[in-house]
Amino acid sequence: MKTLRDKYCVVGVGETEYSRASGRTTRAMAVEAIRRAILDAGLTARDVDGMLDYQGGDSTLANHVAPDLGIRLNFYMDVMGGGSSTEALIGLAMGAIEAGMCNTVAIYRSMNGYSEFRIGGTGARAAQPVRGLDLAQVPFGMRSAGQNFALTFMRHMYEYGTTSAQVARVKVAHSRHASQNPKALLKERVTVEDVVGSRWIVKPLHLLDCCLETDNATCLIVTSAERARDLKRRPVYIMGVAGRVSKPRLDFHWAHGPITRVAGYYAKDIVFGQAGIGPEDVDVTGSYDAFTFTTLLQLEEYGFCKKGEGGQYVSSGIIELGGGRPNNTSGGHLCEGYTHGMSMVIENVRQLRGTVDDYCPRAAEGVHTYDYSPGRCRQVKDAEITMNLGWAVPPTGSALILRR
Amino acid sequence: MPQPVQYRGMTLIVPDNDSEWTEFYAHARAHRLVVRKCTACGLMRYPPTHACPWCMELEWTWQELSARGTIYSYEIVHHAIQPGFRELTPYPVVLVELDEQRGQPTPDEALRIIGNLVKPDLTPEAEANVAIGRRVRVIFQDLADHMALPQFTLADEPAPARVWRLPE
Numbered sequence: 056m057k058t059l060r061d062k063y064c065v066v067g068v069g070e071t072e073y074s075r076a077s078g079r080t081t082r083a084m085a086v087e088a089i090r091r092a093i094l095d096a097g098l099t100a101r102d103v104d105g106m107l108d109y110q111g112g113d114s115t116l117a118n119h120v121a122p123d124l125g126i127r128l129n130f131y132m133d134v135m136g137g138g139s140s141t142e143a144l145i146g147l148a149m150g151a152i153e154a155g156m157c158n159t160v161a162i163y164r165s166m167n168g169y170s171e172f173r174i175g176g177t178g179a180r181a182a183q184p185v186r187g188l189d190l191a192q193v194p195f196g197m198r199s200a201g202q203n204f205a206l207t208f209m210r211h212m213y214e215y216g217t218t219s220a221q222v223a224r225v226k227v228a229h230s231r232h233a234s235q236n237p238k239a240l241l242k243e244r245v246t247v248e249d250v251v252g253s254r255w256i257v258k259p260l261h262l263l264d265c266c267l268e269t270d271n272a273t274c275l276i277v278t279s280a281e282r283a284r285d286l287k288r289r290p291v292y293i294m295g296v297a298g299r300v301s302k303p304r305l306d307f308h309w310a311h312g313p314i315t316r317v318a319g320y321y322a323k324d325i326v327f328g329q330a331g332i333g334p335e336d337v338d339v340t341g342s343y344d345a346f347t348f349t350t351l352l353q354l355e356e357y358g359f360c361k362k363g364e365g366g367q368y369v370s371s372g373i374i375e376l377g378g379g380r381p382n383n384t385s386g387g388h389l390c391e392g393y394t395h396g397m398s399m400v401i402e403n404v405r406q407l408r409g410t411v412d413d414y415c416p417r418a419a420e421g422v423h424t425y426d427y428s429p430g431r432c433r434q435v436k437d438a439e440i441t442m443n444l445g446w447a448v449p450p451t452g453s454a455l456i457l458r459r
Numbered sequence: 460m461p462q463p464v465q466y467r468g469m470t471l472i473v474p475d476n477d478s479e480w481t482e483f484y485a486h487a488r489a490h491r492l493v494v495r496k497c498t499a500c501g502l503m504r505y506p507p508t509h510a511c512p513w514c515m516e517l518e519w520t521w522q523e524l525s526a527r528g529t530i531y532s533y534e535i536v537h538h539a540i541q542p543g544f545r546e547l548t549p550y551p552v553v554l555v556e557l558d559e560q561r562g563q564p565t566p567d568e569a570l571r572i573i574g575n576l577v578k579p580d581l582t583p584e585a586e587a588n589v590a591i592g593r594r595v596r597v598i599f600q601d602l603a604d605h606m607a608l609p610q611f612t613l614a615d616e617p618a619p620a621r622v623w624r625l626p627e
Contacts, residue, residue, distance in 0.1 A: 184472045
């Protein structure tokens with residue numbers, strides 16, 4: 056298998072605040088997130104000559120954002136898409152640098168995902184005409200992400216006996232993590248009873264099984280390992296990446312079962328093959344928790360537990376801080392805020408640097424207490440390898456393995 | 460192009476050059492459920508597409524189906540996204556595995572189709588009656604002179620396998 060293992064690094068991360076009323080344009084937010092990532096890396100605008108971003112008709116393009124910061128580009132591309140784009144674009148950034156097209160790439164996502172274009176399909180999106188492939192589902196009142204995925208989740212409960220209470224443990228774990236995260240939209244810890252007692256959205260999803268639509272911009276900077284060695288931060292090496300790996304019949308994936316199988320089934324060999332490791336070597340996972348269930352399905356498919364045993368895995372305590380392999384230590388999309396996948400990669404970069412921005416007074420210097428009681432620490436001790444499990448829809452996903 | 464159809468606040472558009480849906484809906488309006496069948500390998504596919512996903516053949520014919528099947532999965536929408544669906548909540552959406560071509564060409568593949576589970580009067584079926592494994596048949600909901608939606612209604616037939624619904 057071809058691999059570029061350890062030849063490229065994530066050297067800078069940045070984000071704006073997580074809110075539900077940014078009061079700013081996506082252009083203004085993107086500029087701020089990119090600026091923070093450049094400064095975080097110890098770079099200048101002149102050092103960045105590549106730009107990638109993704110959106111769904113709800114953001115500002117690179118050719119407007121880059122000049123705002125005085126960046127002259129040798130390569131840029133605006134990509135259509137949402138979840139699973141983060142890891143895919145990291146791979147494309149490596150490819151662009153490897154091809155000699157540019158040297159350092161800033162990847163951003165900027166979205167007023169609550170105040171302007173709601174991801175759930177309400178607001179402006181609800182008024183869009185229905186045509187083409189959408190005719191196979193939208194006329195039946197099936198439009199939002201939750202409505203799109205619920206058939207998969209329900210079938211999992213039927214096939215494997217997965218229960219609402221088991222799945223709720225994902226939200227419980229992520230809420231515990233968010234209580235250590237000053238940036239998180241929801242810092243309050245919740246219980247299984249809170250989750251299963253919250254109102255139904257689309258069965259089998261309760262309100263608290265769903266993530267938080269958010270206004271936010273995020274940025275990651277990718278460059279060669281050679282360049283990274285001179286920079287001020289500890290380099291975080293890219294061991295393996297898989298981008299938008301898909302199941303057959305992407306047009307109507309329910310035709311190709313088992314429908315409880317998600318794209319990670321196909322992505323795992325690519326990403327673990329490049330990295331030369333297995334799931335047992337991963338210290339921290341970052342799942343795309345658009346819903347509680349997406350975490351469970353991905354952990355199963357990448358081999359962190361057996362297929363069908365995700366309910367037991369997420370209820371075992373292993374995914375919580377202090378457990379064997381914590382997942383979404385920032386609180387993720389369920390509690391920190393929804394960023395279309397970017398923030399879980401940013402969190403893992405910070406975990407590997409040892410500088411997670413928790414409540415420890417000297418966190419920025421890498422001094423942590425490892426006290427996981429509320430309002431304290433969320434740094435994982437000696438995290439060496441992290442993995443991100445990107446998700447777009449059940450049949451499409453991406454993955455990324457990082458090491459320090 | 461016929462006028463776009465207005466249905467529950469949505470504008471459903473089938474342009475003249477969209478041969479796959481134009482003809483599918485014309486058959487549906489005549490209350491026939493049809494899918495495209497590959498003339499080379501004989502496999503049927505839904506939704507209607509331009510090439511055979513198994514052999515890339517471009518030639519196909521419309522094939523009428525028995526329009527009977529089994530609920531493979533379902534969901535109950537309590538919080539409607541589309542305003543026109545709010546008065547229907549809670550409403551069921553079902554994924555139905557049709558009787559033809561089950562387990563072909565590989566064991567987990569099948570002709571599956573999405574619709575609402577409705578009573579014979581086209582109002583949403585009561586939630587207590589929605590379950591994986593129950594038998595259903597197609598019922599057509601006429602929307603315009605050229606368009607009808609295939610929906611599903613419960614069939615008075617014994618379930619072939621385990622019947623299961625989300626515990627209360």
